[in-house]
Amino acid sequence: MTLTVRIEHRFRGFRLAMEFAIERPGLTALFGPSGSGKSTCINLISGLLKPESGYIEINGKAVFDSASGLNLPARQRRIGYVFQDARLFPHLSVKRNLDFGARRSPEPPSPAERGHVVEMLGIGHLLERRPAGLSGGERQRVALGRALLMKPSLLLLDEPLAALDQARKSEILPHLERLRDAARIPIVLVSHALDDVARLADDIVVVNEGRCVAAGPVEEILSRLDLLALTGQSEPMSVITAEVLHHDVEGGLSELGFNGGRLWVARVEAEPGAQVRLRIAARDVMLALEPPAAISAINLIRGRVAGIASGPGPFCDIRLVCGGAILLARITRRSAERLGLAEGREVIAVIKAVSVNRRARAAPVLPSLPGLTR
């Protein structure tokens, strides 16, 4: 379940030199501004483009190696590729589109596996239709199913949400989340939309001007203050993966546990035990030296100052380490001075339940998806 990429390529006066590795199943976002070389990179991985030099390995098997002259054709790489424009075959029904890769796979899916994929993507009612009669979101789901049914060892998604309006997007996002949680293969998502990346990705590779400038878990990379400009965040935020502990039905709240403490947030639509992804804007985090008494905010998280960066105008951004998690707080420089904040200082982060932006990370509805296991 690994992908190793080390490639160099020149095109139209642009130089791409990418090096990264994915060592666990899950969703890795290739994230960066338009024209930074993300799509070219996955075209090179897929074999649709040939790198000038380098090395690409999928699950321990080299598919491209300029040193030995190896260049496996795209059709033999078993990489599921979902294009931005879906690229369904217009002359074939949805059913025959889905079967296109499955029929050519050396390891065709069983009827049960096929059923799982169709059910997970909610496309069972579309099977007899033609692509021309589908909505954008439906097309993307069929394209996703078509790629999955070839039983790929790697899934590449090239901005599958970019061409969709918000309604269509929210129609397909849950499917992508379910896929991420159920698939046992690495998924590479190309995206320039921070919201989608924060919601979907486990890991991020930040790409800029043809180079990989940072890589790591999404919680860590998105809270790195030095990457704000590159990740296109107008303001910093913390990303935290937490587990639902229990619900306070009467109060309409849920208590979540993460590796830095516990948080009360507005009711999360997920069963206890499920993982959720939280986003907390730095401007919504207050800092205190002592636990404040009689305050409306219900979340007090202990942490230690790990870094201070000057923000825009009168503000500065404080990076807190809270157990194993990272929290960002944007406060005025005056407050920072008044509190005497410096690296190593113990503080308490005060967070209102209302300012936690929760994104339910859907529980694995189909806990084992044999069709996606390799």
Add this chain to the structure above:
Amino acid sequence: MWSAFTPAEIEALMLSLQVAVVAVGAALPPAVAVAFLLARGRFPGRALVDSLVHLPLVLPPVVMGYLLLISFGTRAPLGAWLLENFGIRFAFSWAGAALAAAIITFPFQVRSIRLSIEAIDPGLSQAAETLGAGPLDRFVNITLPLALPGILAGAITAFAASLGEFGAIITFVSNIPGETRTLPLAIYTAIQTPGGETAAARLAALSIALAVTGLVLAEVAAQRVRRLSGR
């Protein structure tokens, strides 16, 4: 209604249909291949192939007939070789008429097929490639079905043009009743014959009816194919 026509006229009609069907059928596979090369291929000499394909459009048909005669006549090297080794004789036979019609109408087929191939999103072929389809597989299962409307349109145009071909046929294979006298040649002969005006009118009416029927059938077929190819 067939009693209105003489056996010789019916013969000319059947011969015309035979020549046109064989001409279109024989030229179709190479036309698809050449159209695909011109639409998708990047190779040196592409412009040359392109102009060569269009040559029959710009050359006078009589010149085409003359060129065929000096290439495929029984005493011409190529014609003699074909006759000796394969027993194929084009000179003064209906097969020669079909050959002339095929070459004259080849550009119509290539043009139409090429346009329809160029209109296909190359990304579809890429998608098929990532799904495990090799080059021939992609050609047969993606390109060809999507180009079907163009192939059909080209074949129909070529068929109609074959029915009407006169100059190249009369120059190459002459005007032999029952062998090379197709409808246009029969009309020409009737006009040349004193008292043949009514025969000419009948044959002309037959030609018009044939053309109109062809148009209607073409439209029906095109609609059906468009629906099948999901456009």
